[in-house]
Amino acid sequence: MPTAGPAPEGPTPEGPRANHLLGHPPDARLLLLNCDDLGLDESVNLAVIESVQQGIAASCSLMTPCHAAPHALRLLRRHPEIPFGIHLTLVCETPHLRWGPLTALDRVASLLDPTGELYAPTPAGRAALAARARLDHVEREFRAQIEAVTASGLSPTHLDFHCLADGGREDILDLTLALGAEYGLAVRVWLPPALARLRERGLPVVDHGFLDSFAVPLEDKPAHYARLLAALPPGLTEWAVHPGLATGPHPRIPRSSPTDDGWRVRRTDYEFLVSPEARRLLAEHGVTVLGYRPLQEAWRAARGRVTPGSPYPPVVPR
Numbered sequence: 001m002p003t004a005g006p007a008p009e010g011p012t013p014e015g016p017r018a019n020h021l022l023g024h025p026p027d028a029r030l031l032l033l034n035c036d037d038l039g040l041d042e043s044v045n046l047a048v049i050e051s052v053q054q055g056i057a058a059s060c061s062l063m064t065p066c067h068a069a070p071h072a073l074r075l076l077r078r079h080p081e082i083p084f085g086i087h088l089t090l091v092c093e094t095p096h097l098r099w100g101p102l103t104a105l106d107r108v109a110s111l112l113d114p115t116g117e118l119y120a121p122t123p124a125g126r127a128a129l130a131a132r133a134r135l136d137h138v139e140r141e142f143r144a145q146i147e148a149v150t151a152s153g154l155s156p157t158h159l160d161f162h163c164l165a166d167g168g169r170e171d172i173l174d175l176t177l178a179l180g181a182e183y184g185l186a187v188r189v190w191l192p193p194a195l196a197r198l199r200e201r202g203l204p205v206v207d208h209g210f211l212d213s214f215a216v217p218l219e220d221k222p223a224h225y226a227r228l229l230a231a232l233p234p235g236l237t238e239w240a241v242h243p244g245l246a247t248g249p250h251p252r253i254p255r256s257s258p259t260d261d262g263w264r265v266r267r268t269d270y271e272f273l274v275s276p277e278a279r280r281l282l283a284e285h286g287v288t289v290l291g292y293r294p295l296q297e298a299w300r301a302a303r304g305r306v307t308p309g310s311p312y313p314p315v316v317p318r
Contacts, residue, residue, distance in 0.1 A: 017235070017236075018030065018204040018206065021204035021298050022236070022290075022294055024288070026234060027234045028288055029232045029233065029235075029237075029285065029286055029287045030236045030287075030288050031229075031237055031287050031288070031289050032206070032236060032289075032290050032292070032295070033058050033059075033239050033289045033290070034058070034059045034060060034061060034160075034238065034240055034291065034292060035052065035057045035059070035061070035240075035243055036060070036061050036087055036160070037061070037063060037087065037162070038060045038061060038063065038072045038087070039062050039066040039068050039069035039071075039072040040063060040066050041068045041097075043245040044244045045068055045071055045072045045075055046075075046245055047243040047245045048072075049075050049079060050274060051243040051269075051270060051273040051274060052291075053079065055270075055273035055274035055275075056273055056282060057241060057291075058291030059083040059085065059157065059291030059292045059293070060083075060084045061085045061086065061087035061160050062076070062085070062086055062149065062156075063087045063089050063099075063162060064086065064089070064102060064145045064149060065089050065099045065102055065145065066089070066099050069148075073149070077152070080154075083157045083296075084154075084156055084157065085156050085159055085185070085188075085292055086156050086160075086185075087162045088159055088160065088161050088162065088167075089145065090111055090118065090119075090133070090138070090162070090164060090168075091118055091121040091126070091129065091163050091164065092120065093121050093163065095120070098118075099118070100117065100118055102141065103141045107140055108137040108140055108141050109137070110133050110134040111129065111132075111137055111138065113128065121162075121164070126163075126168055129168065130168050130169050133172070135171055135172070139175055139179070142175070143179070146159070146179065156183075156185060157185060157291070157292040157293050158180075158185050158186040158187060158292040158296055159176055159179065159180050159185050159187045159188070160187070161176075166189055166194050170193075170194075173189070177198075181303055184300055185296060186292055186296045186298075186299040187299075188238070189205050190206055190209065190210035190238065201302065203299055204236065204295055204302075205236075206238050207233075207235030208232075208233055208235050208237040209237065209238075210237075210238045210239075211228070211237070211239045212240050213240065213242050213265060214242065214262075214265055218264055221268045221269075221272060222268075222277060225272055225281075226281055229281045229285050229287055230281075232285065232287055236290075241269045241273060243269045243273055244267055244269070245270060247263070248263060249263055
């Protein structure tokens with residue numbers, strides 16, 4: 001899982017960059033609070049919906065290749081007010097709960113490991129995928145994942161990546177930015193090289209880095225989140241949280257599995273997000289929580305101001 005990134009460049013003369021572009025005052029403390037991994041299983045789906053509807057989370061991201069994606073789509077159709085994006089998925093970290101590409105395997109063969117499965121998001125697995133993946137295969141699978149949502153009649157707000165920071169490779173990120181422009185979606189970006197490029201295009205991106213909740217200590221997690229909220233600076237910060245309802249390991253994952261603690265991360269995230277204390281902390285520290293819909297609108301507006309010859313990357317020919 002990606003962890004908190006380094007802080008990018010500082011504020012502009014008119015205040016933090018994202019505040020200015022999103023129409024907030026310079027001293028506003030903005031927290032983009034998104035629930036990742038919708039679609040992973042039904043307990044995650046229910047926790048994500050509750051964390052947005054009744055808790056402090058403001059949007060979520062759907063993994064369309066996962067077994068519980070149809071259940072998640074039904075929930076999203078039932079709750080059209082919930083902003084959601086597409087959690088683009090090229091890896092699978094659960095050896096006993098496998099998922100694969102939406103595209104026929106022979107059409108995306110470079111995305112598969114020697115056993116014909118998606119790579120695991122270990123350092124070795126990510127390196128092998130980055131070395132092997134053909135960009136036309138990546139585009140084919142990304143389009144399939146996007147169109148699985150649009151074909152259902154739902155309208156996503158953004159694209160982000162499952163276990164691959166900024167797509168894991170520069171040309172994959174460029175492809176995703178082009179797909180975002182084509183489909184009218186924002187894109188989660190948090191590593192400094194890409195942030196600098198997108199700021200030059202007038203796009204709102206995080207001012208103060210990114211936090212993945214798998215990097216937050218399990219011990220006394222509410223107090224850790226409380227400290228982070230108290231210290232949140234003016235500008236836009238993003239947290240990717242992972243709520244779930246499970247109270248023990250999945251029955252199909254052996255207790256010796258390295259993913260055994262995943263349920264604890266998810267359960268403690270859920271308990272914090274729906275707690276009265278979380279709302280109290282936001283009010284006490286003057287934090288404004290955002291989902292991805294305002295970013296989508298700002299990205300669309302910025303793209304509308306682009307002049308011919310601007311450096312938007314082309315989409316790979318189909």
